[in-house]
Amino acid sequence: MSGARFRRLLLALVAGALGLASGGAALALGTAPQTLMNPAGPQGLELYKAMIFDIKGIILLWVILAFLLLYVVVRFSDRSHGKELPPQVEGNRNLEIGWSLALIAGLVIFLVHPVKAEFVFENPPEDPNAVEVKVTGHQFWWEVEYPQYGIKTANEIVIPAGTVVLVKTTATDVIHSLGVPRLGGKNDSMPGRVTKIWWKADQPGVYQGQCMQLCGQSHARMYFRVVAKTRDEFDAWVKAMQNPVVKAEGAAAKGQDVFMQKCAACHTIGGTSAAGTVGPNLTNLGLRTSIGGGIRENTPESLTQWIRDPQSLKPGALMPGAEKPAANGYPATAVTQEEVDALVAFLEGLK
């Protein structure tokens, strides 16, 4: 086999292998909790369609141009060892004007879908049952408020599936960004400004979101969840939140005492006299699927770890641990293991 043929075969093999690998990778996409490839609502779907159209377009362009480039490189490699001088072409006005015009025309193809998606994104559909939610970013958690129902919660945004959710977002300290990729695009939460976004989940389910603007030490730990329930379940949840009932018996009763003594300055729990507003509102914590802003499932074990040493899970958080003070100097709580167990029993029982 001659050197040139071998090189061509090698190139074809490499191109084929790359094509297969990319194809395989593309098939594997769409399973992650925050994937852009599996939209779960009309707004996300519109962004997805625009994105996929453009991505297909650029893959096509890449294949054409990369092969053109390869062709030129192989076809015009110097076989004369520097002896020959090629024709000295300095340009071709018609060709240059032609491709410039073609480029401008081709650009229009890439404008159509995204412009349509932009209008879908900016204009929520009319929905008389629309639910309004106000989300406020803090370092490093999300305050959630439902002005229609007078409810406050944190880090988990419960919404009814099949209903338009109108979200207003802002922040108190630095800029955060509220993004739930499967429901659609993101909006920044900025101090001194309010921005709007809308979601609609087609099906009940849990949709993970995350802060998407660098906001300090634990930016990476500022997840949250959007929990879409059926309308009936949602209405039941609203009722439970509006009239939280705290039944604390046994260990939980002791936990409540500890809470009032050590935690109530910063946290609110509906149905008790705890009304602190520095940290997240913990009303009906037992109903939530996750803790710590979505970094751990809501289990007694993870709650124990969180109470003992929040800085290990979320460096820079304002919550002090049992032994370590908080990032801003709030002193350690000095809770004993027994007290932690009681606290966990109390908090997990809030539902």
Next chain:
Amino acid sequence: MAVIAEKVATPAVRKTRADSGIWGWITSVDHKRVGVLYLAMGILFLVVGGIEALLIRLQLMKPENNIITGGIYNAVLTQHGTVMIFFAATPIIWGIFNYMLPLMIGARDVAFPRLNMFTVWLTLFGGIILNAAWFAGGAADAGWFAYTPLSSSTQFSGIGMDAYLVGVMLAQIGTTLTTINFVVTIFKMRAPGMSVMKMPPMVWKLLGSAALAITAGIPFMVGMLLLMFDRWFGTSFYGPNGGGDVLLWQHLFWLFAHPEVYILALPAFACVDEVLPVMSRKPYFGYTSMVAAVIAISVIAWIVWPHHFYQVGLGAGVNILFATTTKMVSVPTAMFFFNWIATMWGGRIRFNTAMLYSLGFLFLFLVGGLTGLVNASSSTDRQFQNNYWIIGHFHYVAIGGIVFALLAGLVYWYPKMSGRLMNETLGKIGFWTQFIGFNITFFPQFLVGLEGMPRRTYTYVAGQGWELYNLISTVGAFILALGIGIFAINLVGSLFFGKKAPADPWDGHSLEWTIPSPAPAYNFARLALVRGREALWYEKLHGNGKMQAAPEDEGRHGNAVHMPSPSVAPLVTALGLAILGVGGMLRAPLGPIGLLGLLVTIVGILIWVTEDASGYYLAVDKEDEA
């Protein structure tokens, strides 16, 4: 020039270069030494930024890793971005072009030699201050984009942020001045016969870049000044509680930072502009449309900045407007691309290391450019903003595009700078290692982006579907680092063991190949008369292969050439500004350190305006004369 010649009626002719030794380097105003200093500084900071990149990749190798977490990680990512852009890429580019620009336009020096050296010191001191924060309480950690209020309030960020402001401000002053110097040099110092439409393609691209750097740098420096006021004097330009607006900074920053992409990319393209025609043994294809495209890109670059923050609620109309202007950038860029392909079309392509880097650039920049078309949309960017897709996109532009093109330029001009050729075998091994490592590192980042991983996160919990991509990416980063290491070994090793380079090793097209390698201190023994667009190539095709001497040569007296005087003023002035900056970094610009800095600056300026800068005459080498 005429005035100076009168003043020095009987010039003292020095036989050899006067400014030898370390003191010679410090006080030199020779554009070639300025170039070498810039290059050395850029490569040094490239290593610093590269180590930071590897730390980032190590940390992200697996979920909930604990190598660098939280604030330290944020500091590393901030420093990586800041160092790479302001202190690695920028100095390497200004280094190559400070060295090459006068040679390519047939000039003996730049328009403002002392100013030129001043910018080196400013950038160097800026870089030192920025990195010194690591040892003074922690480096900047609000991102290279330094969004307020994270950056503007001392409650959220410490001394590192002050160091960032001082360091980047010094570097920006340097960049503004050096690009002013470029523009004046291009307009005033070209060899006789070189009309603007006969300048090498590279000079046009440098001109576009310099024009952007001068104009776009201003809003950024104003923005940083306001930020300094917020941090040091308690004003509230950016704080919502005091009536400021957090978005103001984003506008001022991106007004500069988007054009910055073209400020860096245009000179990088320029390297490819020079390599491709020479290695294809053809003239550059489509010169006129290239000039139009440079002008177009320099204008459009100014009107795309809001595409960095579609998600702040500007409204559909504004977003669509700027998405459209952003996509328009692809037209001039694609025109460059087609010109490059057409330049090779029908040529006789030689595959040496410089050419391989140029071809690697074409393949990778194609990916970077095309992916940009997707995230240019205001709607789809609501998903991509701050997503790993963007990291993939801009590293394909910044490394695949800018760095590969610059390496092509470095290999290509290395013989002219050092007098020796870089080792071809090692060069090719290094190239392929980098090319493969680069793709393994950054291609998975498109995929992990599509799976929703946000950037600037120091870790991720398991089960997000991101583990495999991150692991592959980390492996790739080390392969890429190995490739860069091989290049560095070649770069340094060839200084000592490389083959001696002839004056014209590549059968070149432009004026720098008419003078000996390495370039003599006076560059051109006789000024050349430019008769064609690619001056030397024209003479090779239509003349006897040698440049004709220009009829008039004001810089030459007898057998000697007029040279600018060495000066210590640039160093003193820059040192003064740096000391003032240290005062600022300690949040007391009007404290004793700051005032000392001001004093030194004034002394520097006094030396500058009062010293004898009439120059001296250097005898031309006998061999060169023939």
